[in-house]
Amino acid sequence: xxxxxxxxxxxxxxxxxxxxxxxxxxxxxxxxxxxxxxxxxxxxxxxxxxxxxxxxxxxxxxxxxxxxxxxxxxxxxxxxxxxxxxxxxxxxxxxxxxxxxxxxxxxxxxxxxxxxxxxxxxxxxxxxxxxxxxxxxxxxxxxxxxxxxxxxxxxxxxxxxxxxxxxxxxxxxxxxxxxxxxxxxxxxxxxxxxxxxxxxxxxxxxxxxxxxxxxxxxxxxxxxxxxxxxxxxxxxxxxxxxxxxxxxxxxxxxxxxxxxxxxxxxxxxxxxxxxxxxxxxxxxxxxxxxxxxxxxxxxxxxxxxxxxxxxxxxxxxxxxxxxxxxxxxxxxxxxxxxxxxxxxxxxxxxxxxxxxxxxxxxxxxxxxxxxxxxxxxxxxxxxxxxxxxxxxxxxxx
Amino acid sequence: xxxxxxxxxxxxxxxxxxxxxxxxxxxxxxxxxxxxxxxxxxxxxxxxxxxxxxxxxxxxxxxxxxxxxxxxxxxxxxxxxxxxxxxxxxxxxxxxxxxxxxxxxxxxxxxxxxxxxxxxxxxxxxxxxxxxxxxxxxxxxxxxxxxxxxxxxxxxxxxxxxxxxxxxxxxxxxxxxxxxxxxxxxxxxxxxxxxxxxxxxxxxxxxxxxxxxxxxxxxxxxxxxxxxxxxxxxxxxxxxxxx
Numbered sequence: 267x268x269x270x271x272x273x274x275x276x277x278x279x280x281x282x283x284x285x286x287x288x289x290x291x292x293x294x295x296x297x298x299x300x301x302x303x304x305x306x307x308x309x310x311x312x313x314x315x316x317x318x319x320x321x322x323x324x325x326x327x328x329x330x331x332x333x334x335x336x337x338x339x340x341x342x343x344x345x346x347x348x349x350x351x352x353x354x355x356x357x358x359x360x361x362x363x364x365x366x367x368x369x370x371x372x373x374x375x376x377x378x379x380x381x382x383x384x385x386x387x388x389x390x391x392x393x394x395x396x397x398x399x400x401x402x403x404x405x406x407x408x409x410x411x412x413x414x415x416x417x418x419x420x421x422x423x424x425x426x427x428x429x430x431x432x433x434x435x436x437x438x439x440x441x442x443x444x445x446x447x448x449x450x451x452x453x454x455x456x457x458x459x460x461x462x463x464x465x466x467x468x469x470x471x472x473x474x475x476x477x478x479x480x481x482x483x484x485x486x487x488x489x490x491x492x493x494x495x496x497x498x499x500x501x502x503x504x505x506x507x508x509x510x511x512x513x514x515x516x517x518x519x520x521x522x523x524x525x526x527x528x529x530x531x532x533x534x535x536x537x538x539x540x541x542x543x544x545x546x547x548x549x550x551x552x553x554x555x556x557x558x559x560x561x562x563x564x565x566x567x568x569x570x571x572x573x574x575x576x577x578x579x580x581x582x583x584x585x586x587x588x589x590x591x592x593x594x595x596x597x598x599x600x601x602x603x604x605x606x607x608x609x610x611x612x613x614x615x616x617x618x619x620x621x622x623x624x625x626x627x628x629x630x631x632x633x634x635x636x637x638x639x640x641x642x643x644x645x646x647x648x649x650x651x652x653x654x655x656x657x658x659x660x661x662x663x
Numbered sequence: 664x665x666x667x668x669x670x671x672x673x674x675x676x677x678x679x680x681x682x683x684x685x686x687x688x689x690x691x692x693x694x695x696x697x698x699x700x701x702x703x704x705x706x707x708x709x710x711x712x713x714x715x716x717x718x719x720x721x722x723x724x725x726x727x728x729x730x731x732x733x734x735x736x737x738x739x740x741x742x743x744x745x746x747x748x749x750x751x752x753x754x755x756x757x758x759x760x761x762x763x764x765x766x767x768x769x770x771x772x773x774x775x776x777x778x779x780x781x782x783x784x785x786x787x788x789x790x791x792x793x794x795x796x797x798x799x800x801x802x803x804x805x806x807x808x809x810x811x812x813x814x815x816x817x818x819x820x821x822x823x824x825x826x827x828x829x830x831x832x833x834x835x836x837x838x839x840x841x842x843x844x845x846x847x848x849x850x851x852x853x854x855x856x857x858x859x860x861x862x863x864x865x866x867x868x869x870x871x872x873x874x875x876x877x878x879x880x881x882x883x884x885x886x887x888x889x890x891x892x893x894x895x896x897x898x899x900x901x902x903x904x905x906x
Contacts, residue, residue: 273764277750277757284752482748482809485711486765487736657674657714 270488274496278470282504291465292504297511300454301519318395323359325351328366333382336407337364340399355387361396362386364404377415444624445599451623452616453592454516455509455549459557460588462508464581466501467564472577475569475659494565494654498647501561509553513546545622548632552615555639559611559646560584566650569659591616600624608634611642664689664817664848665710670719672705672872679705680872682719687850687865689816692843694859695852696896697869703852704743706869707819710850711741723817737766740815742823747806751795755786755805758794759812766813773812780808784834800831807838818842820851824858836862856892868899875899 282288322343326334337343348354351363367373367381374380382404386397413423437445474480483493541549564581571577591613595603600621607617614635621631653659665687672680680702687693695703708714710721712732721728723735749758756777763773781787784804789797794805803823811818820839824832839862842849853859859866860880868876876883876899880892887895 270765273761277753277761280757281750281752477751478743478748479750481713481743482741482762483765484713485736485739485741486762487733487767488765489733 270492271495271499274483274488274493275499278497278500279503282466282500285469287465288469288504292462292508293511295461295508297515300458300512301515304450304454304516304519305522314391315395318392319399322361322392322396322399324396324400325354325360325363326366327351327363328368328370330366330370332407332411333364333366333404336403337400340403343396343399343403352385355385355393358387358390358393361390361393362400364400374411438625441625444620448600448620448623449592449596451516452619453589454512455553455619456556456588456592456612456616457585458509458512459505459553459560460584463501463505463557463560463564464578464584466504467561467568468574468577468581470497470500471565471568472571473574475571476573480659490654491651494651498558498561498565498650501565502557505557505561506554509557510550513549540625541622545627548622548627549619552618552635552639555636555643556612556615558643559639560588562643562646562650566646566653569650569653588612595620600626605634609638611638614638664691664724665850666722667706667710668720668722670706670709670716670721672702672709672714673717678872680709680869683869683872683874684719685867685874685877687848689848690843690846691865692839692849692851692863694863694866695850695869696854696856696859696866697852698854698900700871701869702872703869704821705872707741707821707850707852711739711819712736737813738815739817739819740810740813741819741821742806742810743821747802749794749802749805749809752793754791754793755781755797755801755808756790758805759809762809763812768813776812776814777808780812784808784838799826800828800834803827803831803835807835811842815847817848817850820849822852822854824853824855832858856896860892868896870900 282292320342322340323346324337324343325348326337326345334345338345346360348360351360354360355363363385365383365385367383370380370382384397384400384404387393388397412426416423416425471480474483484490564584567580568577571580591610594613595607595617603617603620608614608631618631618635621628665685667683667685670680670683671678683702683706685693695706697703705714709716710723710728712728712735715729724738726734726738728735750761753761759777759780760773763776764770768776777790781790784807786801786804786808789801794802797805807823824835827835836858839849839851843862851862863880865879866876866883867874883892883895884890887898889895
């Protein structure tokens with residue numbers, strides 16, 4: 267004879283696979299919507315960054331041939347004439363206004379600081395980018411003039427550069443990728459666990475309670491532990507499946523992710539291909555425990571609700587529970603993360619994922635996370651089992 | 664077959680059933696009568712092991728409900744009224760088969776039994792359709808088939824004709840008579856006096872969780888000098904309520 271939990275599990279999965287709500291929440295959302303959203307945002311950002319570097323209209327007030335020439339030399343920059351340049355800047359017709367002081371030529375001639383102002387709109391990203399480019403161009407021009415003056419005085423221009431400061435990038439390609447992905451990947455994966463489990467837990471407990479099927483089920487000769495095991499397994503499987511599909515969708519998404527030129531991550535390819543099989547198994551293993559913990563807790567909370575809608579309200583805060591740990595380590599580099607973070611619920615998983623994505627594999631941390639997650643999963647199951655045994659689960663009011 | 668011995672059930676110290684004793688013999692049909700909140704459903708839930716008595720004990724077919732709940736459940740078929748407790752996204756056949764499996768039946772037995780019940784309850788036309796689109800009467804047929812798929816010796820019905828149209832209610836009454844002829848023990852709650860009068864060998868009347876009457880309908884009529892069960896019920900409940 268089949269075990270009771272297996273019969274319950276088989277039936278739940280069969281029913282879930284015929285339910286559009288579940289498909290939407292647990293499969294379509296992680297598989298299509300999340301990657302589509304990420305791609306859309308990335309494309310928008312890349313588009314905006316590219317746009318910011320194209321067709322930069324700059325208004326010039328006053329005249330100086332060298333300044334005009336320096337700005338015109340930049341292919342993307344176009345000098346335009348406007349009757350009211352500042353209004354044009356406000357209206358977005360120009361991205362910066364360069365004003366050459368009235369005494370500019372004389373001051374340059376007299377080797378005095380000659381006034382140049384750049385007006386821009388910091389609330390406009392394109393104007394901000396134009397400001398940076400104009401400032402850089404004028405800085406180069408200023409250095410050229412300074413070099414000419416020193417040459418005239420027979421002083422080598424290098425005299426004013428006592429240090430030759432060079433920066434060396436010590437990070438490896440996967441560390442750069444890990445640093446960029448260390449926030450978004452754990453966030454998406456843990457969120458997928460929650461969003462995958464939520465509709466299932468709501469339906470399998472509060473939904474069944476509301477429809478009267480739970481009471482009928484509890485009159486069958488299967489003990490409540492087996493019924494709960496079958497349900498918990500169904501919720502955890504859907505939660506884990508959702509995270510797994512998210513991972514696959516993310517790998518596919520990163521292949522098509524546009525990289526923005528001129529960005530510091532210019533050469534960075536958003537690929538997870540540097541992860542080894544052990545890394546992937548470590549991430550999935552950590553998510554497995556999180557799925558069980560969330561599944562159990564959600565079933566427990568759902569059992570407190572009398573209706574499906576009530577359960578939805580009770581379960582909504584789980585999304586924040588999933589997000590807080592990710593934000594807690596967002597600004598930390600992996601060597602700044604305190605050891606105790608590897609022992610705290612959910613935070614341990616997101617921290618481990620961040621570490622793995624960064625290319626660090628520390629068996630002690632893996633053991634800490636797996637061990638503590640196992641304890642939290644067991645505690646969550648015990649708590650829910652106690653909630654499931656109470657008579658108020660059946661008796662309304 | 665069913666023995667309820669000095670049973671009390673309290674919810675947060677408030678008694679829903681107080682010191683109730685009753686017995687239902689094999690092959691007997693007993694009606695559990697009472698107003699809403701009289702303790703009928705609580706009594707049926709305790710017999711079916713879903714709830715535990717606060718005091719007293721319940722024995723079904725020689726098994727104590729607290730000591731051997733799973734054995735008791737194997738011997739019972741229960742149908743709760745109002746909500747039929749069916750899985751809407753599954754077909755009628757899947758609903759019946761699911762409970763057949765939970766009751767430990769072999770797949771072959773489940774198939775045969777489902778066909779037999781489908782013929783008996785005239786369900787063949789919708790056996791493979793999802794329950795979601797069914798009428799109340801169709802649901803009730805599936806729910807009854809599901810609750811007797813394991814051919815139980817004891818059947819508990821809680822307000823079984825609540826919300827049913829006349830055809831479905833008549834079908835249910837015919838079924839009870841058939842089950843009785845098969846020697847099954849039936850305890851069902853109702854507040855429809857004519858139904859109880861037509862189907863039951865004995866009546867148990869509850870009011871505010873307390874037993875008001877337990878005996879044959881003939882004895883009840885003789886004691887009250889009337890055959891109007893509605894009137895007798897009101898007299899008993901009135902007297903009980905005044906106590």
